[in-house]
Amino acid sequence: xxxxxxxxxxxxxxxxxxVDLIGRTPLVRLHRFERETPGVELYAKAEWxxxxxxxxxxxxxxxxxxxxxxxxxxxxxxILDATSGNTGIAYATIGAARGYAVTLCVPENASAERKLILxxxxxxxxxxxxxxxTDGAIREARRMHASDPDRYFYPDQYNNDGNWRAHYxxxxxxxxxxxxxxxxxxxxxxxxxxTFMGTGRRLRAFNPGIKLISVQPDGPMHGLEGLKHMESAIxxxxxxxxxxxxxxxxxxxxxYVMVRRLAREEGLLGGISSxxxxxxxxxxxxxxxxxxxxxxxxxxxxxxxxxxxxxxxV
Ligand code: PMP
Numbered sequence: 001x002x003x004x005x006x007x008x009x010x011x012x013x014x015x016x017x018x019v020d021l022i023g024r025t026p027l028v029r030l031h032r033f034e035r036e037t038p039g040v041e042l043y044a045k046a047e048w049x050x051x052x053x054x055x056x057x058x059x060x061x062x063x064x065x066x067x068x069x070x071x072x073x074x075x076x077x078x079i080l081d082a083t084s085g086n087t088g089i090a091y092a093t094i095g096a097a098r099g100y101a102v103t104l105c106v107p108e109n110a111s112a113e114r115k116l117i118l119x120x121x122x123x124x125x126x127x128x129x130x131x132x133x134t135d136g137a138i139r140e141a142r143r144m145h146a147s148d149p150d151r152y153f154y155p156d157q158y159n160n161d162g163n164w165r166a167h168y169x170x171x172x173x174x175x176x177x178x179x180x181x182x183x184x185x186x187x188x189x190x191x192x193x194x195t196f197m198g199t200g201r202r203l204r205a206f207n208p209g210i211k212l213i214s215v216q217p218d219g220p221m222h223g224l225e226g227l228k229h230m231e232s233a234i235x236x237x238x239x240x241x242x243x244x245x246x247x248x249x250x251x252x253x254x255x256y257v258m259v260r261r262l263a264r265e266e267g268l269l270g271g272i273s274s275x276x277x278x279x280x281x282x283x284x285x286x287x288x289x290x291x292x293x294x295x296x297x298x299x300x301x302x303x304x305x306x307x308x309x310x311x312x313x314v
Pocket of ligand 1: 054055056085086087189190191192193194195196225226227271273274298299
């Protein structure tokens, strides 16, 4: 079904803008991990191939383009939002290309690499308390927007239907096409929940038999950057827990182990939430005798390279 590299990438025409480069990411087959799951095929969407380096390009582009179409985003307004990093990088990337200033509320403990990338793209950063995580950043973005609503375009990714719809219209159909509709299980981490909700709804509409498995950190204090522990967090308005057939909890150490294994056994440099997605995918796949399990690797490793977890033997 797939080429020898098990990737499917559509041609891109010359002269495309950054927005045109978003999506149509490769679906990579995890050959080495399949040895542990006889009869079950394992695939992951390599979302770091997006121009901003993460899955969030899809949602950010959709929210910005919808803002332009509705008139809420006009030139002279600043794009403002709360983000643990990747949505910010996406806003900064697309904002730069389309001529908007971008201001981001970011927990101060976001990785140094993320801050450097955001600054390189010209974004203004407002740091919030590391103890309050992304919730503190959300509160600050709300406060800034409320105090000067005309100055800002506030997409509010946690409550914007464009977030999940981006995945309904792109990630979902891509996975159906890239697996020739054969997938049986879909596994994805929950941050804003846009990836899981949008892709999951599309897959359900295509085949109600497809099982949808969401992935969360196992507790409030965790190192799974980009993922939310819903019980202890501000729950995103777009999140509907009833969509999932199952909700798996992954601890940070298990995600680190999988990030290292992914690099050293498949040659894929994924981010920490990719490790969590892989850990959950293996839990699901090990229970099956046959199946096609697809997950999403939201970003790559480059923003986490200075973290100490790399220097432990697998
Ligand atoms: N992983 C990483 C690294 C992320 O930045 C995000 C976005 N917060 C996610 C996973 C979760 O994606 P979503 O917001 O679509 O749930």
